[in-house]
Amino acid sequence: MEQSFEHIGNHTILEWAESFLIDLKRTHDPQGCYIKTGFGLNWQIVKTKRGFKELEAQTLEDQYEETKKRVFIFY
DSSP: OHHHHHHHHHSOHHHHHHHHHHHHHHHOOTTSEEEEEEETTEEEEEEEOTTOOOOOHHHHHHHHHHOSOOOOOOO
8 A cells, every 4th residue: 555655646647547547458358357356455356267267165165174184375
């Protein structure tokens, strides 16, 4: 969030608007699939391939309970 304030403070409204429009045009893909990920103000839009389906929490929970070995990876 600090980067956002720094960017806004160091650029004019016109520069900020042009940058925003360029990013918006870059994301336009009528054939693509976009999902929102994150919580609160810390979120982003992620582009996925056509036919991508989000993993449902219940499916993940069911498979987790059935397994005997688990690996946790944190980054």
